[in-house]
Amino acid sequence: MSTETDAVKVEEKLYYNRYVVDAGRPHVKIRPHEVPSQALLALTKICPAGCYALNDKGQVEVTPDGCMECGTCRIVCADTHDIEWNYPRGGFGVLFKFG
């Protein structure tokens, strides 16, 4: 399976979900870096919402709009301090209809 088709697939999955995005206030941020750590690189593959991707310069970027707030990235990067993780403000973020 190629990475491109996978990305499409997870986006389609997220499309089912309901989100209230807190525009301009991302709840997950990546610490600026030149070369990503192994932990950050792992996130480009294992984030269940596909929020993490490599940019042209080989750095990892995050787009937390589709985040399901599971906390996996926070735990994986706990030792490397690569990311700053907070919950969205009350009422924002993912809203599961079934859960």
Place this chain on the structure above:
Amino acid sequence: MVEQRFDAIVVGAGPSGNAAAYTLAKEGLNVLQLERGEYAGSKNVQGAILYSDALEKLIPNFREDAPLERHVIEQRLWMLDDASYTGMHYRSEEFNEEKPNRYTIIRAQFDKWFSQKVRDAGATVLYETTVKELIRNTSGKVIGVQTDREDGAVMADVVILAEGVNGLVGQRSGLRDELKPDTVALAVKEMHFLPRDVIESRFNLKGDEGVVIEAMGSVTLGMTGTAFLYTNEESISVGIGCLVSDFTEKREAPYELLERFKSHPAIAPLLAGSEVKEYAAHLIPEGGYNAIPSLFGDGWLMVGDAGHFVNAVHREGSNLAMTTGRVAAETVVRLHRMRKEMTKTNLAEYQERLEKTFVLKDMRKYRKIPAFLHGNKETLFGLYPRLLSKAAQTWFRVDGLDKKAKEKAIVSSFRQARTLRGMIGDAFKLARAWR
């Protein structure tokens, strides 16, 4: 914000928080419950199975109006390889009892219902409110919480942290350690909708009967994990989860794993033609007894997933959550009535009470299982399911080979792959961890 002082604050409106807030409010305490979602359940994800006993102890007549899906009459345990499954099914008419023992539920709906019960009992429940941190006095005792609302500080005699596995308040306040990648599983799940008569005919059900399938094997690609499929009234919950450390090491995408499970020849026909309406991800505390943090301190208690209360072997969680929530609240009620302070010494009664329940007894019984599963993942989740499938295939295929030769082939396939010594060792280690 509410300008008031409360007897107790409960952080979170999942099963443990609702059980705690309900118990406190019913006993007449002045309770504030804070939930960051738009409604109770909007941030919660589970399979989900509801075990009656734990809820009955709180709300004996819950069956009258709780949103239940199907009562479980059949349990299937499947070992998968790429093309086959070897399974154990247990189905009993005795599960068609007047007060069924297990139900499938949809958590967002169930939690909403439970939350209404909490409000009916008299608790003040604030949604869309995220707790940022605990407020302590000069001697370090927890005396309230800071929320993300304007003037969002609110005070209470005791704070019950029911904030779930990914709870930041307890961790950032130093009440519990950061979760470790090898003590939590990441699970992803989809909701597949089908007409109820289709579900009933596919699973051989009538009325509100339900089936649950737990599966393990090659579908997790050698990672420590399991998959599941639960029948709801008009939908099927299908998911898979593995340890975060295994996902990280293998660099596998959870949604690809889910696609793989869904397309397995044993699963695909059960889902055929369904409409997907939600995709969810969640962490599950799987570290067992050894991962349970301190459960009480000056002015605080910890319950549910925040306290790592999941029995991974039996796939139980929400019943442990409700029981710990209830027992924590009962402890607070008793201290409150006796006008005793919510100090660490007095709140230790919570743990003493828990020791007498199934919760800590079960957690302790399986304390060695997480290490056993993690340490033997390739064998348990890869090799044995494959060997078992191969053995069954050899045994059932009639091909002119004599039966003695078939037996020999089966035995030698096991011995080649795992040596007799290795198999005895695995059995011995499992037995020891199980005790």
